[in-house]
Structure formats: C-alpha cells, structure tokens
Amino acid sequence: MTLHPILAALKKHKAGVTLITLQIALTLAIVCNAVFIIGQRIDRINRPTGMDEHNLFLIVQLWVGAPTGDDAASVDKLDSLQRSDVATLRNLPDVESAIAINTTPLINSTWNNGIGLKPDQRDSTDQAAMYFGDEQMIPTLGLKLVAGRNFTASDVTHMGFQGHMKPPIVIVTRALADKLFPKGDALGKTIYVDRNTPSRIIGIVARLQVPSVESWANSWAWNSVLVPTRLDANYSRYVVRAKPGRLDAAMREAPKALYAANPMRVIRTGSNDDSSVHSFAEIRAHAYRADRGMAILMGVICVILLCVTGAGIVGLTSFWVGQRRKQIGIRRALGATRRDILRYFQTENLLIAGAGVVLGAILAVGLNLWLMQQFQMDRMSLLYVLVGVIVLLGLGQGAVFAPALRASRVSPVEATRSV
Amino acid sequence: MFTYYLNLALRSFKRNRVLTALMVLALGLGIGASITTLTVLKLLSGDPLPQKSARIFAPEIDPLTADSTTPADRLFRNWGNLMTYTDAMNLLHARKGKRQAVMALTPDKITPQEAGQHPFFSDGVITTSDFFGMFDASFQYGSGWSAQDDDDRARVAVIAGFLNDKLFGGANSVGKALRIGDQDYRIVGVLKPWAPQPRFYAVNLGGRGYGNGDAVFLPLQTAVADKVNTQNVNCFDTGVDINHLETAPCVWVALWVELASASDASAYKSFLSNYVAQQISLGRMHHPEVALPDLMAFLAQQQVVPDDARLQANLAFGFLLICIVNTVGLLLAKCLRRSREIGVRRALGATRGAIFAQFMVESGMVGIAGGVLGLVFAELGLWAIRHQPAEYAKLAHLDVSMFVATFVIALIASLIAGLLPAWRACVVAPAPQLKSV
Numbered sequence: 001m002t003l004h005p006i007l008a009a010l011k012k013h014k015a016g017v018t019l020i021t022l023q024i025a026l027t028l029a030i031v032c033n034a035v036f037i038i039g040q041r042i043d044r045i046n047r048p049t050g051m052d053e054h055n056l057f058l059i060v061q062l063w064v065g066a067p068t069g070d071d072a073a074s075v076d077k078l079d080s081l082q083r084s085d086v087a088t089l090r091n092l093p094d095v096e097s098a099i100a101i102n103t104t105p106l107i108n109s110t111w112n113n114g115i116g117l118k119p120d121q122r123d124s125t126d127q128a129a130m131y132f133g134d135e136q137m138i139p140t141l142g143l144k145l146v147a148g149r150n151f152t153a154s155d156v157t158h159m160g161f162q163g164h165m166k167p168p169i170v171i172v173t174r175a176l177a178d179k180l181f182p183k184g185d186a187l188g189k190t191i192y193v194d195r196n197t198p199s200r201i202i203g204i205v206a207r208l209q210v211p212s213v214e215s216w217a218n219s220w221a222w223n224s225v226l227v228p229t230r231l232d233a234n235y236s237r238y239v240v241r242a243k244p245g246r247l248d249a250a251m252r253e254a255p256k257a258l259y260a261a262n263p264m265r266v267i268r269t270g271s272n273d274d275s276s277v278h279s280f281a282e283i284r285a286h287a288y289r290a291d292r293g294m295a296i297l298m299g300v301i302c303v304i305l306l307c308v309t310g311a312g313i314v315g316l317t318s319f320w321v322g323q324r325r326k327q328i329g330i331r332r333a334l335g336a337t338r339r340d341i342l343r344y345f346q347t348e349n350l351l352i353a354g355a356g357v358v359l360g361a362i363l364a365v366g367l368n369l370w371l372m373q374q375f376q377m378d379r380m381s382l383l384y385v386l387v388g389v390i391v392l393l394g395l396g397q398g399a400v401f402a403p404a405l406r407a408s409r410v411s412p413v414e415a416t417r418s419v
Numbered sequence: 420m421f422t423y424y425l426n427l428a429l430r431s432f433k434r435n436r437v438l439t440a441l442m443v444l445a446l447g448l449g450i451g452a453s454i455t456t457l458t459v460l461k462l463l464s465g466d467p468l469p470q471k472s473a474r475i476f477a478p479e480i481d482p483l484t485a486d487s488t489t490p491a492d493r494l495f496r497n498w499g500n501l502m503t504y505t506d507a508m509n510l511l512h513a514r515k516g517k518r519q520a521v522m523a524l525t526p527d528k529i530t531p532q533e534a535g536q537h538p539f540f541s542d543g544v545i546t547t548s549d550f551f552g553m554f555d556a557s558f559q560y561g562s563g564w565s566a567q568d569d570d571d572r573a574r575v576a577v578i579a580g581f582l583n584d585k586l587f588g589g590a591n592s593v594g595k596a597l598r599i600g601d602q603d604y605r606i607v608g609v610l611k612p613w614a615p616q617p618r619f620y621a622v623n624l625g626g627r628g629y630g631n632g633d634a635v636f637l638p639l640q641t642a643v644a645d646k647v648n649t650q651n652v653n654c655f656d657t658g659v660d661i662n663h664l665e666t667a668p669c670v671w672v673a674l675w676v677e678l679a680s681a682s683d684a685s686a687y688k689s690f691l692s693n694y695v696a697q698q699i700s701l702g703r704m705h706h707p708e709v710a711l712p713d714l715m716a717f718l719a720q721q722q723v724v725p726d727d728a729r730l731q732a733n734l735a736f737g738f739l740l741i742c743i744v745n746t747v748g749l750l751l752a753k754c755l756r757r758s759r760e761i762g763v764r765r766a767l768g769a770t771r772g773a774i775f776a777q778f779m780v781e782s783g784m785v786g787i788a789g790g791v792l793g794l795v796f797a798e799l800g801l802w803a804i805r806h807q808p809a810e811y812a813k814l815a816h817l818d819v820s821m822f823v824a825t826f827v828i829a830l831i832a833s834l835i836a837g838l839l840p841a842w843r844a845c846v847v848a849p850a851p852q853l854k855s856v
Binding site for chain 2: 013015016019020022023026027029030034037062064065068070266268289290293294297298301304305308309311312315316318319320322323371374375376
C-alpha cells in the first residue's frame, strides 16, 4: 500500500490532524515527565535507612518539673531519670532491647556538625548528623557493623543537652568514611567533629540515614556519626525493639510502664500524628507522605490523560469514517478488501501518531529541562521517552481499531447511494 | 434567535451523545484539576496581611564573622530576617519604624489546672508588645501587654481563642493564671481567631509555614530570663554558651518593622546601613550588606510555597491545555460533518454571522456543562486534599472567586475551543453541499 492516498486525504483535514498530533505530543511530554517523577518519588520512599525497622518503635516523652540541666548536679539527675526509664523499658516482657537516643532517621530533628580532618580547619571537609546513645545503639537499631568494633559500656559517657561534645572515639557510616578517606583506610583514623577535639574512628557501619528527609539534606543523606554519649535533656527519645510479633503489645505496654514508674511526664498516646508513640512503619509513611501523595496524583493524571487522548482519537476517527463512507464504499466496490480498509485507517493513525510522538519527544525533553531549571529535578533518562513513544503509538492503534473495523464493514453498495 | 440556537445545539448533542459526553468530561476534568491546584496555590502563596503587607518589612543584616565567605544574598535567602538577640534588641529600641517587634518560637508545655489531665504542648511565640498591633491580631477579651511589661519582664501571657476554649470553656479568662513550663503566667488577653497564611513570621524560626495559628504569646525578655527553649538556633562562631543565648554569636530571633508608608522604606534602609556601619566600626560586625524586603518580597525570597504545589499547578495547566485541544478537535470534526446542514441553512438565508453565532452557542453550552462538571471535580479534588496529611490541607476550600473562576475558565476555554470550528462552519460554501443532496 502506498502512502500517497493517505497523505492526500490528510491534507484535507489539516486542522483536525494538527490538533490530534498536538494532543498526542503534549500527552507524551506530560506523561513521560510525570512517570519520571513517580519513579523518583518511589525510589525515595523505598530507600532503606540502614536500620532494621521491623519490630522497632519510638517513644518521645517529656518530664514535668525536671531539673534544668544548667549545672552538673542537675545533668546527673536527668541522666538517672533517663537510665531508669531505659531500664523500665528493657524489663518489659515483650521488649528485646531499648535505648535512649537524641534522634532517629526520618524524624527531621537533627544535630549536624561540620567534620574536619585537621584541628581548627576553617572549612569543614563534610558534614554529618550526630547520633548520641550508649553501646546498645547498634544492636537495637539493627545496624550492620562492617569494620572495627562496637562501643563498650565503659566507653559511654553522658553530658547535658547544651554541653560541649568531646568524643574520643566515634563510629561512622561507610558513606562518610569513604568521603573523608577515599583510600578506604578510615578505621583508626582521627577526625574532628567539634573543630578541635580529635575523635578516633573505631568502627564503621554499613549505612545509617541522617534524620532529615528534606531536600537540603540530600547531598549528605548517609553521613552519620555515632557518639558514645548519653544526652541528658528535659525530654527524651527511646527506640525500642519489640520481640518478633510483639510490636503492638510492646507499644501498648511501654507508655503504661513509664507512667507507672514515674507519672510526672508527658506522653501523648492515641493513633494520630500528635501521638508520641510510633512504629517505624508509621514514621516512614509520615516522613514520605508528600512524596506518596505526589506519586499518586501524577499516576492518576497520567491515566486520565491517556484515556482522554485515546477517547479523542476514537472520536475523531469515528467522524472521519462517517464522513468517508461513500469513498470507502467506492474503494470496496473497486476491489479493496476489508483488510485494506482496516490497514488504511491503521496506517493513517500511525502517521499522525508518529508525527505526534516525534514532536512529543522533543517537548518531553524540553519540559524536563525546564523542570530542572525551576525545581530540584534530575535529568530524565531517554528510556522514559522511548517507552512513552511505544505506549502512545500502541494507544493510537488501540483507539483506532474499533472505528477502523467499523469502516472495514462498510458495504460496497454504499458507493451507489447518493447519501 | 438565541433560544433557537440553544434548541439546535441540544438536537446536535442528542445526535452524538457519546461524543458530547466525552467533550464535557474532558473539559470538566481539565477544569477540575486546574481549579483544585489553583486553590491550593492561592492558599499557599496568598498575602497573609492584605491590608498592610506593603508597609511590613523584614530587615536583613549579615552578622557572620570576618573570615566568612558566604555571599550576603545567599545568607539572606537562608536566614532572612534572623538576627542575634543583641542586634534585634538594638534595632527594636531604636524605634525607627511605626511599630517593630522581635520574635522567636517555642514549644510551650502547658499544665491544666484540673487534676487528672496530663500536661500538653502548644505552639508558642515569644515576642514584644507591638506584635499584636503590627500584625492586626485582634482581641476577644483583654489586650496585649505594654512595652513597660516587656522591660519589667512581667509574667503575662496572651492566649489564642482555641486554647481559651480548651482550658476555660470559652469564658473570659483575663486575670487567670496559666502554668507554662515551670512558671505561672497571668493571662492579659485572649485573641480572636488569628492565623495568617502563610505563617510568615515563623518561616525561618523553625515553625510550620501554615496551620491553625499559635496558642500562646509570651513577652520575649521574660521568656529569655526564664530560659525558655526556642525552636531554632543557628550559631556562626565558636565559643557558644547556649545558656546565654542573649549574648551568643547565634541568630535565633526575627525582627519585623511596620512603617507609616511604603515610601519610608529607603529612609529605614539607610538607618539600617548606618547601624551596621557603626557596628563594623565597633568591631562587632564585618559585612556591610543589608536588605529590606517588604512582606510579599520576603515570602518570595524565602520560597515559602512548596515546590510540589507549584509543580502540581503547572501540571494541571498542561492537563487543561490537552483537554482544550481535545475539545477543539472533537468540535471541529463534529461541525465539519454537519456541512450539509450548514449548507441548507445558508441556502435558506442564514447569514455567516448567524452560523458563527449558532456554533459559538453550541460550544458555549459544552463549556458551561464542562464548568459545572469541573466544579464537581474541583470539590472532589479539594475534598481529597483536605484528607491529605499536609499542614495546609484543612484550609483547602473552594471560595467564591474560585467558583466564578471555574465558570470563566470553562467558558473561555470552550469559546476558544469553538472559535476554529465556528469559523470553519461559517465559511462553508452552500452550493457544493447542496449538490449531493
């Protein structure tokens, strides 16, 4: 079959052809970028923190009438309150282990420090989030120690929340170790987390995300430092690992046990966001809720767009078929088979959709470049455009099939009818 | 004539039910999506103080150390009008504006008087006396505190109406005591509902950008004396004694100034430059740059509107564009198929204008139907947004201007969509069309 008659017919429908081509192009441009955004958000939502989040939950609580922590005696008082709470939690039957920690991944409350390789270095080599806790941090969070050793109980000190941190030893994540010591010999080396205090790296953990999931922390999302120091403040965060399958029971019992041990505190319970007892599954869902919402919205828009475009093709082709019944009848009378008629409309659609996707591919890349300028967005892989092209060509063929089939059923006798 | 065109349009819709439904549905979806995201964007990027935002200014200065290489404009973008306590207090006491206030945020632990109720946290602001007058916060009971109370470090408090409802059942609580942290404060005022959106004064103090408003307002100097914790502290030099934030090299309070008119801004800006120059000569500061954006310029500088909301609005307009293209295509195809009908009407004496009007009426009807459907979709979309966990979610409601906008957008979209087909229809030559009959 030659293309000439198709092109000649299309020339008579310039406006309609232009519009449907434009619609296909715009649809391709938007759908490609939307799917790309969905992919990025899903990657973000699923990235592991480095913790073993099953059976893990967090309690945030605040003491009422607690000492201020201004002087050493009141810091000691706060420390004993914290230690007795941890002991209470560790004694619960459903609890495997429990720690007090200043913050955790995914909760956006963070203590950051510049990390230097020399004392009093003016511009720090990199920055990292600080996690303060005791020797149970690694087993309770479920971190994987890949080199060196864990802290021991005798390494652990304590200090007031507003004190000066001078840790002689630290454990760092592999990401941070590799950035500071690209040769891979970080273990045993000295770093400066507080400008002038040397800290020796005694261990390296595989991965631990920083607390913030906001975009400003993206470039150093895996730079974490573990410090063997209990931080004492008038509030505390406890991370509790429940025994397998006992998470719900442990989450119910833990606040009750803490209140029973000392009622002078604030722990918000309940199922809403204000509650201060959350499983890490809830914390993860909460941390990435905006990303999930965006991905769902993009998905819905893509589906609707493809439906609208598909329906538009069906509508337009139906009109053309209706308009050309007589010509189809003449062709049939002159010996064209049904398959010829079907092929005619399919080829016509392929030409239009082909022009549309070529224009659309350019628009898609252009839109991506514009989005990169306007928003924090990465360059889209051309694979998305390629898949989009195939999907839209397929959509066009699918949409044109029903009207084309109807056209192929036009009887040759139509040629003789005047209407 | 108009009713006749309506009648013709209805007949034509009946002939192509599925296609008409498709056009209306596509237009409705496009309009619904655009209105939903526009409502959210308007909510997020609105003017929090429309009556006076042009007279409210955010003084910005660069307190960094001499060896700092951070360019001032980048610093202002990050820190905005954050200052050290010393600078903020100096500028406050200079009283060069009509009103000025210094503020920070603090989580307040409130202990109810009744036994058996657990203490709870509320969002608190620590600020100075001009805050309420400057930001048009009006009082249900009582009033704000005085500048004298600020200097005397009085333990007084202003609370929000919703907190008054919660603690005192909505009764006049002025004069009653409220336990905040470990101190008793005397309530001097209860606010009417007051929650500017965005919550501009909290933007770089570490607070949420939107929401129901703050619950408790305390005098800044009293709170500093009582060592209340503040939400956000950024330190830029070593030797920080966090227990004496009022002298520490840390920015943690924000200064806002109301001027008598927007034209006083240049005078205030030169005052600010002089202040910085004087501090540089004293060796306290090292960078002479200052900035004085007004409220809306400040919100733009701080990029308050979330990227996702802007992205969604752009996406929705792309979506609307596709829906309009779709409708134009279908209307065009539809009317070309009716060339014979047009030929008959033209032969019977209808002018080109009459044909044009007929088709515009038809596409206008598609537009209005699409608008009604779009309104339904927008309500649905906003309902879905209200059930999202975002902090601005509960504020998303369709207002009257958006309601009108729906119809205007629908009508314009459909009339644009109808222009080409209507023009094509009216240039149809009657004779060839009649020949084949």
